[in-house]
Amino acid sequence: MPEHGEQIRPPGTGAGRKDTRRENAKRTPAELEEVVLAIVRASPRPLGAYRIARQSRVLGVPLAPNQVYRILDRLGGRVHRVETLNAYFEAGGQPGAITICRGCGRTRTLDAGYETEVDRLCRAAGFRPSRVIVEVVGVCPDCGGK
Structure with missing residues (x-):
């Protein structure tokens, strides 16, 4: 089909x-x-x-x-x-974090300052990240009432 x-x-x-x-x-x-x-x-x-x-x-x-x-x-x-x-x-610029709605499937980017905190935690653990990916799966405001 x-x-x-x-x-x-x-x-x-x-x-x-x-x-x-x-x-x-x-x-x-x-x-x-x-x-x-x-x-x-x-x-x-x-x-x-x-x-x-x-x-x-x-x-x-x-x-x-x-x-x-x-x-x-x-x-x-x-x-x-x-x-x-x-x-x-x-792309609409560099995404901070990406939200993914389980209801409608739409994604949005958030300008979040998480990378600094992740870098700090990694340095404290002796780990050197090459790439940080943050994706949050949930329900958007439009689908929240469904």
Whole structure:
């Protein structure tokens, strides 16, 4: 069953049947990045690479999930990864902490000063962190009454 907004494709045209590299060979990496960024930007909630790949086919720019992962990696600071969901959303700056609503799936970033405290605790323990990830799963104000 196709998801909302997806088109039904005839047999033989789905993922794994076409060489999407050949179709996208005419597009520059920057054009493919803009396609992926536009898909991420249009979604009210974070998207995984497989969902982005399906949506790219709807837009007529078929991408394989492994291509999407490489493009997301190149987008660097323009998208943020939600580790808990293995999904991505458009970056609005450096996130402090990310909140994830169990009800609607929306994420928000909080400008929190937790990194200083985590750094202090790590130094006290003799540990040198390379990356700090704070994701809080709960219920947003809109879903709180449900």
